Amino acid sequence: MYACGMDRGVGPRAHSHDVIVLGAGAAGLMAAITAGQRGRSVLVLDHADEPGKKILISGGGRCNFTNLETSADRFFSANPHFAKSALSRYTPHDFIALIERHDIAWHEKTLGQLFCDGSARAIVAMLLAEAAAAHVTLRLDCRITDVARPDRFHIETDAGTVIAHSLILATGGLSIPKLGATGLAHDIARRFGLAVVPPRPALVPFTLAPNDLARTQNLAGVAQPVLARCGGTAFREAMLFTHRGLSGPAILQLSTAWHEAAPITLDLLDRADHPALRPRKRARPRAALRTIMADLMPARMVDAFIPANLAAQPIGTLPDHTLDALESALKSWTLTPAGTEGYAKAEVTAGGIDTRGLSSRTMAASAVPGLYAIGEAVDVTGWLGGYNFQWAWASGWCAGQHA
């Protein structure tokens, strides 16, 4: 079924490898290909029945595989400069060159986000073809039960023990357990003495407390452009009301910066000129405030955010200071999310293996010779829009150059 070598048993030749990669996702496959191209014998282990499952569902099935605006300031990490080296050594243009060699058509959607014209399957097929050409062996449906390092790395699996000089942790984060996400990389890292920045769901919708939901419950499905802020982080994109809270790109982006109990502030009139209401009062004094507001936000939002007694009045009868107060409340709606929709809905996991214990050039653990960590398992989390795959490709390539 797959282009690269399948190895479901442990024969004498399969027993020992230069490199074992745990995880056949974006990062693990890229690391395996790169190491294989250097002539290393590489075995990739994954418990799933198919490689690259998250690639397949990404970008609505078209895989937003990179972003032309990639730079380290588009990533969250406790060690903000860590990603610079890898991102500058394997760039979006390197990945574009790779997919063009495989005749995969692509387009820029918006904000530098690149998508396949066709199916995300083409990306997985390309990675498997590259892996086959680099003589990488892929073993799926494989449970990893233990990892030890008496001398080399010994990986115990339900199909026997495999041994390698180098071990690359690429099993991703905790997001979407239904697709097989586990904390294996974090557990192994801790076992070898590496620190792990507490993982949390990111690029995830917020849930709201009952008092906030009372205002928004009739707004599910309504979208509005906003400026969303939390601490020093701000995103200007669309927000979407849901039955349980808030979503949409602005909110997903902000969730990565959010910590429990932190308030967020939303400018609901971000696209309007400011001041918005006084000039409209001068221009159309007889129009009801509700009619004026409906130029600035969907009518259902007007009903939820403007008291009915005010909304019904002609705007010309309302004092400027009342309009100013209303406008300023809409420009800084401050609330504290009750929580998030959790790993079941989170596109990525923030936190992860602490990069302060890794080389930014090679992704190797400073304290454990031969151990590497890449991709989402590591405490580097990109913005929405292709950044997380670019991190997977770049960190995988760096580890594969060295392992």
Ligand code: FDA
């Ligand atoms: P990834 O999770 O891809 O791979 C890990 C592999 O390890 C999996 O194959 C898994 O089966 C395996 N594994 C896990 N635990 C194991 C265990 N215990 N034993 C053995 N194997 C194990 N990003 C982006 O840039 N553009 C996009 O369009 C999208 N879209 C998107 C949509 C949705 C719905 C989600 C959930 C996520 C995205 N992302 C995204 C994020 C992106 O998918 C993610 O950041 C990368 O897949 C991370 O790649 P990794 O290889 O690090 O982990």
